[in-house]
């Protein structure tokens with residue numbers, strides 16, 4: 103198994119290019135099920151999760167190829183309408199094929215994802231929404247069995263905004279009969295990007311990225327040519343990397359409009375952020391300042407950046423209080439950061455971080471994608487060598503992270 107060896111502290115300096123967004127690319131790839139013909143998707147990051155989504159489509163009978171950040175898919179010839187347990191358990195986002203399969207083929211058999219490291223993560227809202235649209239849904243043998251003649255547009259209210267739930271139902275509604283209104287829908291930029299891709303296929307969608315999305319179903323869709331937006335979480339992770347090392351890094355290809363909450367919080371910690379035609383530039387202070395935060399659905403502070411901010415707060419001057427409100431168990435990084443000398447206590451969904459002057463390198467373990475990113479950040483600032491085991495987690499969501507960090511002066515090796 104690969105490991106990272108990181109020796110710090112090193113001030114990062116230079117420019118980093120941000121890849122396409124993982125969480126936008128995955129639903130957009132699933133959306134190709136909605137229409138036969140050759141889809142072309144550009145800006146797709148070279149990640150394990152993208153490969154898994156490709157394998158899933160191939161398993162169902164689609165043609166899938168990936169080269170130079172471009173995915174080519176023809177899902178016109180599907181002969182299996184199933185997402186098997188072996189694939190779903192390695193990537194929960196596999197559940198995104200449910201809506202498109204049901205809308206276009208009238209049937210789907212999708213393994214229930216089960217819990218994961220960061221929480222129980224049920225999909226009840228995906229299922230009840232599809233049922234409201236007329237699907238027959240049963241659960242047995244660990245699988246969701248769904249069928250429908252043609253889905254029917256209706257009004258659906260999400261008890262809690264769900265990103266993939268909104269995406270699943272938005273895709274399903276594009277081919278449904280009549281109008282579907284999704285209320286209290288998730289507003290993440292990835293939803294807007296998916297809506298853009300669907301619109302380019304001929305779907306009629308209004309309000310994506312706002313709380314209420316209205317979709318008027320059409321009979322057929324056509325293949326898309328689409329470019330995926332830049333990954334806001336990767337960009338934000340590199341902004342923290344600059345800040346935590348007292349460095350000076352410009353992030354190219356990033357979209358500051360997707361990062362407002364993160365940028366405001368970074369500024370509170372004393373990191374200077376500016377933007378010009380070259381990208382977003384972060385200049386770190388000698389030592390960051392403590393700051394409190396609470397994760398919330400977009401446009402609130404993203405849960406996908408909570409772990410990385412906690413690494414930053416670990417070395418800040420003062421005490422920070424971090425509340426995680428989206429997932430019930432997203433503090434797996436705390437034990438690893440503590441091994442590096444961080445002073446963090448957790449009570450329920452609240453972590454209190456008393457900043458220490460220096461972290462120290464240690465052997466640690468990656469436990470989930472964003473937790474791994476937080477450990478990498480801590481290691482960049484820590485004194486001495488940190489060895490991070492199980493980095494396959496980080497390969498799921500960060501494209502060539504070690505090459506990118508090395509290009510701005512980090513001492514990081516994959517062995």
Ligand code: EPU
Nearest residue numbers: 125195223224225226227228262263264265266267428471
């Ligand atoms: N929820 C329900 N019922 C549902 C669906 C969700 O109760 O049917 C709850 C969840 O348990 C959670 C909350 O709603 O408490 C929000 O979860 P959401 O459904 O929005 O999460 P998701 O769609 O499974 C996506 C991202 C995650 C990101 C979350 C929150 C993708 C592929 N995944 O997950 O990304 O953390 O939204 O922003 O888009 C990551 O990239 O590291 C990652 C975990």
